[in-house]
Amino acid sequence: xxxxxxxxxxxxxxxxxxxxxxxxxxxxxxxxxxxxxxxxxxxxxxxxxxxxxxxxxxxxxxxxxxxxxxxxxxxxxxxxxxxxxxxxxxxxxxxxxxxxxxxxxxxxxxxxxxxxxxxxxxxxxxxxxxxxxxxxxxxxxxxxxxxxxxxxxxxxxxxxxxxxxxxxxxxxxxxxxxxxxxxxxxxxxxxxx
Amino acid sequence: xxxxxxxxxxxxxxxxxxxxxxxxxxxxxxxxxxxxxxxxxxxxxxxxxxxxxxxxxxxxxxxxxxxxxxxxxxxxxxxxxxxxxxxxxxxxxxxxxxxxxxxxxxxxxxxxxxxxxxxxxxxxxxxxxxxxxxxxxxxxxxxxxxxxxxxxxxxxxxxxxxxxxxxxxxxxxxxxxxxxxxxxxxxxxxxxx
Numbered sequence: 001x002x003x004x005x006x007x008x009x010x011x012x013x014x015x016x017x018x019x020x021x022x023x024x025x026x027x028x029x030x031x032x033x034x035x036x037x038x039x040x041x042x043x044x045x046x047x048x049x050x051x052x053x054x055x056x057x058x059x060x061x062x063x064x065x066x067x068x069x070x071x072x073x074x075x076x077x078x079x080x081x082x083x084x085x086x087x088x089x090x091x092x093x094x095x096x097x098x099x100x101x102x103x104x105x106x107x108x109x110x111x112x113x114x115x116x117x118x119x120x121x122x123x124x125x126x127x128x129x130x131x132x133x134x135x136x137x138x139x140x141x142x143x144x145x146x147x148x149x150x151x152x153x154x155x156x157x158x159x160x161x162x163x164x165x166x167x168x169x170x171x172x173x174x175x176x177x178x179x180x181x182x183x184x185x186x187x188x189x190x191x192x193x
Numbered sequence: 194x195x196x197x198x199x200x201x202x203x204x205x206x207x208x209x210x211x212x213x214x215x216x217x218x219x220x221x222x223x224x225x226x227x228x229x230x231x232x233x234x235x236x237x238x239x240x241x242x243x244x245x246x247x248x249x250x251x252x253x254x255x256x257x258x259x260x261x262x263x264x265x266x267x268x269x270x271x272x273x274x275x276x277x278x279x280x281x282x283x284x285x286x287x288x289x290x291x292x293x294x295x296x297x298x299x300x301x302x303x304x305x306x307x308x309x310x311x312x313x314x315x316x317x318x319x320x321x322x323x324x325x326x327x328x329x330x331x332x333x334x335x336x337x338x339x340x341x342x343x344x345x346x347x348x349x350x351x352x353x354x355x356x357x358x359x360x361x362x363x364x365x366x367x368x369x370x371x372x373x374x375x376x377x378x379x380x381x382x383x384x385x386x
Binding site for chain 1: 194208211212215216217291296298307310314320321322323324325326327328330331334335338339
């Protein structure tokens with residue numbers, strides 16, 4: 001079973017990878033890039049430090065452009081980010097048998113709805129897995145126990161989220177980034193404890 | 194962190210236990226009994242064969258009686274089974290720090306809703322985990338790979354589900370059990386592969 005875990009270098013996607021690995025899946029971590037800015041370095045480093053196979057998947061920049069247009073029109077990032085996530089999952093479903101991401105119980109965006117998961121699995125003959133059964137407290141406790149974490153204000157040099165290339169494009173278009181993406185602290189996985 | 198996994202001896206609850214164990218939790222499997230019929234033997238055997246700690250928790254028979262009254266009034270088991278599950282989780286939340294069950298993505302009953310999980314975690318200061326992020330195909334594949342399974346028509350001698358003591362009480366009350374609980378094939382975990 002060819003298994004991809006969408007990977008940002010954060011604790012959620014790292015934990016998803018660890019669970020599948022410890023259940024015997026041959027996990028490949030996959031980080032998405034659209035060719036605007038190489039936001040994949042943090043994820044590549046985290047993957048290497050954890051000892052997982054890792055791949056950067058370069059997808060059509062049009063997906064990112066569409067998302068940025070949506071975000072500018074909405075003055076809000078959710079629909080744009082969700083658009084990217086859905087396009088990415090659809091792409092992966094043609095290449096892998098099992099697709100996973102680090103979506104957890106409280107996450108709203110990006111997230112596949114129950115009927116979207118059912119449709120994806122039926123149309124593409126794949127299996128989709130996420131962390132919806134686990135809440136943030138359990139993920140935090142488990143991550144603190146398993147991983148060395150680096151906590152810092154999220155910026156384009158320490159995260160491989162979709163958000164990073166969106167920020168670069170918004171900036172090029174003269175948009176005020178910090179109103180759309182408020183500053184937040186993020187935990188990056190930098191190795192095993 | 195004192196961790197309980199509600200345990201029936203089936204593949205869902207076994208997989209939940211394996212995931213938490215492999216993430217470093219000190220797992221205790223817990224099987225519920227209401228003193229009507231000892232339905233716990235299959236779960237005790239499965240737990241022993243997998244090498245997990247196991248405990249039978251005897252709860253107030255009134256919970257089971259209420260559930261059976263609901264099932265007879267509804268002519269349908271769902272509300273009664275959900276009633277038991279909610280009472281059991283509330284009880285465990287006073288005794289453990291982390292509570293888990295084998296509810297998976299497609300399950301409807303018994304299942305805690307998102308707002309019920311939030312309320313439980315906030316009121317009781319506990320963490321609740323289930324398999325909602327995983328679908329039946331992935332659970333089947335993983336279980337086939339990890340466990341020796343025994344597939345058979347579900348009956349009071351090969352399952353420790355809540356259903357078994359409900360069946361005994363319904364029978365005592367002269368109710369037609371097979372209309373309320375249609376026959377189904379169930380997979381019991383009988384050891385590691």
